[in-house]
Amino acid sequence: MAESDKQLESNESSNDSSIENAPETNPQSQGDFKEGGYGWVVIFSIWLLNAHTWGLNSTFAVFLAYYLRTGTFGTSQLGYAFVGGLSISIALLVSPLATTLVGWKRCGTRLTIFIGIVLQTIAFIGSSFATELWHLLLSQGVAFGFGMGLIFVASASVPPQWFVKRRSFANAIAVSGSGFGGLCYSLATNAMIAHVGLPWAFRILAIICFVVNSVAVMLIRDRNEAIGSIHVAFNWGLFRRPPFLLFQAWMVLSLIAYIILVFSIVDYCQFVGLSASQASLVGALFNLSQGLGRPMIGLSSDSVGRLNIANLCTLFCGLLCMFVWTFGTKSLAACIVFALLSGCVAGVIWATVAPICAEVVGLALIPSALSMTWLVLVLPATFAEVIAVSLRGPGPRGYLHVQLLTASLYLGAFVFGWALRAWKVWELEQVRLSKEQRELAIRDDGVLASALEQEPRIDAPQSTAAQRRFSMLKGLWVIERV
Template structure:
């Protein structure tokens, strides 16, 4: 079966063709080089963000820049929000013939380097905001947005697994930076720590920009920065709600875990170790999430992982994580599932809007995430209290964010099950439709235009069936 995204009229004829869509190109191949390039890129962008917990704990306890706790927390959140806010610019640059994916990533590497060098000379909080917040955030945004839509273009059957391997770079990068940053601050000071990081990031991200190659022309990618029509789709709104609540919990958990460990009595080096192991768990957990997503179902794994993280924060983090051993166990368990949205965002987006619209849909998604990313850690720090149990409100808020994300994500799953039931497809056709919602939409549109095709029941209450039915979606 072959169903083309942009030719729904011919769907009935093509439905007789037994050739699957993935036969149009050889899955993998150079795609694995692309995955390696995106892996390196994530390690030296989001990996540094993951290690910000070490910087934050140092800022909070040393008062280096003489700022309030909320001021320090704002720096980390701002770097993420600026990265997401840069999504329209990055999307436009990628779609511009004179720029493209590679040059956009290289520009991002330059801004990242400028941000780190600027941070090494910072003496006041506003210097840190402009360098570690704005400049680094802009660079990370150009690198991340330009590369996020590329891995799904090279895979169909193993799309989630390949995307998760690329996303796991942030975990392994966070592991290295968490350990290295703490050691560099102790041995060579904060300023030189930033300068060493600047050199490493520039070299690594430049190499990554050379390795990454997109297939935008081959698949007809649509690079519209503001495709507001997507907000008319209820399923897209559910997807946004899942992402917003997930990133609120994720940012607080990533940025707070090192300071929390020191609050319960661990030393700075022990807390840094816990943060590093949290990132290691992210690096190992995301490929496992991707591999299981391709076999069990992307929405199934994404939502169950989200729920599991919420329950871990609700019970284990509150009642169990008090000693070094228990904090390590929590870090390993929570880290494996905390960043599930980064491992599955592109494959799930492909199911919601179709492969060709991924760049436009992700551009809007990053914009939606700007405010929650900016104020997530600010909320976390404001909820923090002194003394024993000072993190209780932070822990509860994080848990409720993940559990709320699961509720919206499970509703999205119910919609997907309902939509699949509206079309009459055999097993092979159904598997192909599950991988790419754009293909499923073309089938539905073609059936609605064909008077000879038997109309399936479209009772809206039947969408509730997807809340409890066991199905691979």
Template sequence: MAGSDKRHASRGTGDNSCTENPTVELGPQRQEDDFKEGGYGWVVVFAVFMLNAHTWGLNSSYAVFLAHYLRTGVFGDSQLGYAFVGGLSISISLLVAPLATVLMGWGRCGTRLTIFIGAVFETIAFVGSSFATELWHILLSQGLSFGVGLGMCFVPSAAVPPQWFVKRRSFASAITASGSGFGGLCYSLATNAMISRVGLPWTFRILAIVCFVVNSAASYFIRDRNKAIGSVHVAFDWRLFKRLPFLLFQAWAFLSLIAYVILVYSIVDYCQSVGLSASQASLAAALFNRIGRPLIGLSSDAVGRLNIANICTLFCGLICMFFWTFAAKGLAACMVFAVLSGSVAGVIWATAAPLCAEIVGIAVIPSALSVTWLVLFLPATFAEASAVALRRPGPGAMYIGAFVFGWALRAWKVGELGEAQLTKEQRELATRDDGVVASLEHGPQAANQKPTSAERRRAVFRGLWAIVRV
């Protein structure tokens, strides 16, 4: 395992990491034979699950806060300003990704301490919000400070579960991602109840206490395998942009996040605008994005990560375009829409790390995700503000656009596997392992028989229509 991991690490840091056809050898012994997955990894999965529940889950509850702000005008009547708070929390969490990546790779800090720092910032955010009297107070606390804490918790923890699994990597990542759904389910209902019973300030203080206790405990139990696999922690590895598949992945993630942010923050206000009460709207938010992620992980491991990511993206786009726009009127329709769209809307969070493994390899995941989160800063910042300003349903078109880039990425992967002329067994290993294929120099083709550019384009074109597990 150590030798294999060193090969992965060298691929991530060398010049070959950014070539059009990155290749590493498939050793005589499979990676899963050397590394017995699971074990303490399941403890890590549970810890990251709880961490996501009390970071992204709490962040999802901002839909309830947003509806309360818009309805009461407690901090003024600037709808655009309120919308920026939610977008700011996500965008800042992505903007601090390079800093979090550097800290987790620094020997004196590491993964655990970086996550604990994030827990402290989140606690400060809720405590500060409890004393807020103006909109800019909320922007600094619930937006900026919470975003820093969210990023410090999320960025280090996202790369850890895939390190403990091979066969069940997508399933493990999906379980951890479903923590945000669990937290959102709990806090979308609890936040609305607490605001009506104890008031807004004490709601923030209760959330601060719970957040600090749970996230601090989770940080203690998270254990990474960075040294064992030779993880590469580069804050911004610009060489990754030399690779077309990485650019396609960024485009898919960019458009997916725009749509997701609009959905997750607008659903409560939308439900109230069609006649639902505040409690009914919070129930719709609780049902949104809560049940689908483990299923996404299971099906990804069985059917293929790129296949499931694209199917979910397309399905959510169609639901948004036809259901939200024309049919979602009334309690039953809103609940159905919340369940259907929510089951697949957060596909980016359930599949981002496994897809990075398909593209760059397991050792380079921290660096690749750091770049990805930084690229997603702009859509996270302006998506909801744009939606509030335009007052038009737009996530459907964004998901459809994301599907186009995602399907192109899938075609590239199918073409790469076809070029290597793998056996059926090798193809199954390549699509389940670190996303690598046999080197052309070591595979069935000789070095002087590498495919030409025209042959490569034909292989990718065939990949657009091929029905394969990838």
């Protein structure tokens, strides 16, 4: 294991020749590094952060259903939809700032996260005093999203730093916190609104998230200096890489579908005649399924292949939305079955984004690549639920267009993700690698890029363009662990 780590670290500094003026890396000796160890404490702390950022954000489905039902801040359905979209899009929009703050020695990971905690708490308190829709847009939308973005971006690249063989599993456990947080606070938020009212529901959530997140941030420890992480917020050279573009397409389509599903499921349940408490239960079970499903995705990814599992889960969710959600969810039991099945795989992008990013650009470039990815996702996140609300129609089949759109987006994401898998298979075939080197190359594109530069495969120097295209297309059907 130690030998593998040394080889991994030695290749990280050379994994992207397109970066200009990148800071020099100074990897620490890895003799005292063991996979896991304190890393499990880090995973637990990030689990708590995800539970009290994305988990709390998922309760917007409960708030949205309440706003639409009562018209508390007016009757603008699109306005309410923008609140949820803004919270996610702003979280992604601040990624360059968060990446820069983490790389700044006077700030770093912990202080960046704590600033986000303070902003998130202020957002909830501000929401409790809101009387008009624009108050809600600024507090629950912009301010909460800003705080959540600083917390999320600063912590997202930390789990892969502590693991190699179990990287996907560890990362999936960390992100499963959003599912369990969503489960707990979906039920709690509905109960608090009913018993203490909307303002005090916000205030209670503010107190909880500040206390828990403050404890979590004290436990986090990153290894940015040890692995030579490159915190370049705007690395436009990544967009010259075809695999990175395919990765972006998979992320964009998956995110739009995911936001529509997670924010619409509670309102859909009430749309088909379920009570507010029954709809809240379905939403909670959807989040429970996310919490249980993401570690399973991570565990299977480490053994079967990250790209394999990510794409199969994307395909499965698309089929569930196309056939189960569209035609078979009219009763409470049917909605619960759909929530449990879809919740396991709906958020596969969150369970696999960091490990797959390492396979696409290399471990050292994860901060830069994720920063660019979050920027690409800003507009899709802003308008995803707005599109869904605008597609809702009257009558018993009023959600049909929303359901079909969600299914089509997941299926489209699968197409791009499978093309990315084919590209990875083709790249691995270009070099001769030992079993251990191949494992490292699968997990870290920096290792593969270095191998391609040093020892390109020359089995068929006279191969035609058609043969090369066939070699690339072979990855579409070949059974291989990637």
